[in-house]
Amino acid sequence: MNQTKRSVTINPGMLCQPIGAMQAVLGIHGAISLVHGSQGCAAYPMRMFNRHFQEPVEIALSSLGEDAAVFGGADNLVKGVHTLAARRHPEMIVVLTTCLSETIGDDIDGILKKIEVPVTLIPVHTPSYVGSHVTGYDNAIKALVVHLAEQTGPTNKINIAIGLLNPGDIRELRSMLDKMRVKAILLTDLSETLDAPLILPRPTFPNGGTTLNEITDTANSLGSIAMCKHAGGSAMQYLANKHKVPVILGATPIGVANTDVFLENVSNLSGRPVADELRRDRGRLIDAMIDVHFKVAQKKVAIFADPDIASGMARFVHELGMEPSIIATGTESKEFVKDVQAIASQTGHEMEILSGCDLYGLHEAVKEVGVDLVMGNSHCKYIADDEKIAFARIGFPVFDRVGYQRRSIIGYEGGINLVDMITNSILDHADAA
Template identity: 40%
Template sequence: MMNRNYVNLNTNPCKMCMPIGGCLALKGIEQTMVMMHGSQGCSTYMRRHISTHYNEPVDIASSALNEKETVYGGEKNLKKGLANVIKMYEPKVIGVLTTCLAETIGEDIRAISESFKTENNVSDLDIVTIATPGYGASQYEGYFAALKALVTYFAKDANPSSHINVITTLMTPADQRLLKEMLSDFGLSFVLLPDISETLDAPYETQYHKIPKDGTKREDIAKMGGAIATIEIGQLVYDEISPGYALYATHGVPMHRLPMPIGITQTDALLDLLSKLSGNAIPEKYVKQRGRMLDAMVDSHKYNGEGRAAIFGDPEIVLATTALCAENGIKPEIIATGTQSKTFKQFVETLSFSGKESAAILDDTDFDTIQKLVRERGVNLLIGNSDGKFVMEKEGVPLVRIGFPIHDQVGAQRKCYIGYEGSLRFLDDLTNTILDHKHMHYRRNVINTYFKPTEAVEKGAIDYDA
């Protein structure tokens, strides 16, 4: 009998491909341009997603591989593309990412880039190459793989310094601005990697910058090897793609790995660590903010108890949001990510919430599965990125947006979810959405509970909600 290997097929996967994560990381590095080694469609798709999410102009170059290069190799195209990028943008750094096609035909982007530098005598330009096959993993691994490539390329054995490294999972620019404020409030000097706080949410200016200003400087990445500690915000990051681990293994920088600081417990963990590393007490302003959040939790818990949520998207955001729901009595019915992860379920298991035994905890999943479970389990709140809007539309369940991409609403780049204040605003959004949904369906629910529907109602001749 034939031995068949079955593949887990996904329909509308709950993830994006690996190079788009690499792009997002590189967009937080100063004077950096991204070159996608692959077909033009890949960079167009990524530009479209990034620019509609952040509402900023987003340039991504492409080596524009075609049928001929697929057969004979794309070296010529990549070199021509690099030359054009230098002429048009004059970057200090070019991040070269592979795609499905380039990986399938086995392109050696590092060798091609090095030979390009020698041939063109561009010694002051840094070309960082990152293998990101679209089919290899999700945006999550692509993002961290790019950050690891950057520290591996730039970080040096620097003299011990008093600064700390802060490496973040994908957050919003507003989240990063708040994080920087927190670090400064503790009197810490720091290197933030990447820093999209200005590059992907820039103030209006009459002068157009081909490459946005700001981002992490390459000199600052170079000194990450001499930091007193690294904080890596990302619970699921494993050593092979971890920039924090690379700094520890190569330069001996101690690493602390934390979850996204969403909710009381997870924000406490960050502030406690900042207090320990700085030797300073937690500033009074955060003590007050924490108190306000506790007060709000007391106010809204009676409503949140009616929430049955489906949480989906980037695994780090899903874990942090699940923790916030668990703290506030919103029952996570479906906890789902498209990223394949051996440890995702284990981290969910560490959280405490009633009904955890029956919650659907899914990695490597898709929106078809999520939609089916939403219907089966009577979910009344969706929490995730815009890709869940079809579940919202088909099942009539409201969607509170968090994560990437969000391109059916404005303002994704300005929303802050972290810290006590960000968590509180996010929690208020969740509570108010539960209340709105309840009020919208109140009559229908009462009639369904207490009366047998008449024939006219069943045929849709009577509108309950009028």
């Protein structure tokens, strides 16, 4: 089911394309996004990042006004690139289009080719009248490998496209890979750039992040995995088509079964066995699940998140003995619908599937189906409050509680965090009733 039959969106369930692309760029060392658009196209995403990640974030802007809307924004873009290169000395500037610059028809690829600066320039097309932040992230990761990946000789690394996840998730991923002694190129790694230690004076660009050399090297890897196929899958597929790097799309390692599959995939591509330590972590997760079984079993859940997170979460709440009753995403995707239908038929649960829904549509479904728990970003709190049901925060943005971005939801450790979060939400709600 999708919500687009209505002629108006009420409380949008997705963000615009450039914000997803910006998040991808924030995970690259020494890189900065230059948004080719007007003020709000940079101001609102920066605020969103500040609130969710609790970190200062720098986004540059070509600052298009009325004159550019009529005569074109090339002058602003050229001046913006020169100013940014001269003042901030980045290693790479990623130019992101917006609704306005795409509608004007500025040829950013052509404009960038003529600019001479000692900085790598990458154009990314992110018009926000199509797709969502998920599409923007996917487009940005693909643009990076299209422009930078180069065959120079085989390595023993694997590529992992992360998707729109948090610093805590990337740390958990690194921990799993370290336990298996697998070397990986992460596209892109914001574990340090968006969760940096306090360093004074503050460096121009945060330490950490994926380097440009690593992105170049993705063409030489043993294989690629897109943890979230909607967000990073296109880039991994491109590496397979162009550079013959074997690709696996999914599974997002949320919960027991998906993490098992993910680790098997890592093992198959890298040739490294799944470490015994990870099997112990798996056992701890299952123990945590059994401990809470009587508190959560048969509770009906509405899940609202980006497509791969929502489908991964649906499988996990099923593993917990709960009933995934509404599985919703703000990004319209046939693939998402197919994924959730497959989970429904494998698990025998009846699920309301909402693809491309807004929060009004989600609220209507919650009222109609009747659930015990809503899982979603901070905006979904109002639905849970109105319906007097429990609420667990997942996704982006989470701005009304601290620490979400530091914890993982992926891997066995992330599963334990989710068990605690889900169970405590239900217990807190019962206490408050």
